Amino acid sequence: MPVSLDKEKALEARMKDLGIREEDLEESFIRSGGAGGQKVNKSSSCVRLIHRPTGVEVKCQISRSQTENRFFARRILCEKYEAQILKQKTEKELEIYRIRKQKKRRSRKAKEKMLANKKAHSLKKGLRKSVHFKEE
Numbered sequence: 289m290p291v292s293l294d295k296e297k298a299l300e301a302r303m304k305d306l307g308i309r310e311e312d313l314e315e316s317f318i319r320s321g322g323a324g325g326q327k328v329n330k331s332s333s334c335v336r337l338i339h340r341p342t343g344v345e346v347k348c349q350i351s352r353s354q355t356e357n358r359f360f361a362r363r364i365l366c367e368k369y370e371a372q373i374l375k376q377k378t379e380k381e382l383e384i385y386r387i388r389k390q391k392k393r394r395s396r397k398a399k400e401k402m403l404a405n406k407k408a409h410s411l412k413k414g415l416r417k418s419v420h421f422k423e424e
Contacts, residue, residue, distance in 0.1 A: 320349035
């Protein structure tokens with residue numbers, strides 16, 4: 289069952305949006321293992337893709353067909369690349385958020401709540417003190 293033209297065009301558009309070019313991909317074919325019988329043992333249907341600029345590597349042997357595995361490998365590569373980009377952005381955003389939160393002053397309500405908690409804690413600790421009786 290070959291991949292439809294619509295899916296191929298959608299994948300090409302996604303790769304273009306992400307900035308992944310075919311020239312940057314290093315593609316090799318390996319004999320896959322596992323289920324599939326004699327067909328798999330004889331033909332090199334497993335696809336290995338490496339995106340040279342980022343070093344992202346993908347191996348795909350989902351199907352017994354080499355053409356389908358090429359399509360799936362490119363799709364998986366796009367997902368990995370996208371996750372890598374988003375991860376870097378979110379780490380930066382978290383760092384900025386953390387610094388802003390550190391520098392931000394407490395609101396009046398938050399300050400009152402903190403002081404009320406401190407007062408309650410000190411009263412609780414005050415009740416733990418040993419009792420001293422004065423003898424007269």
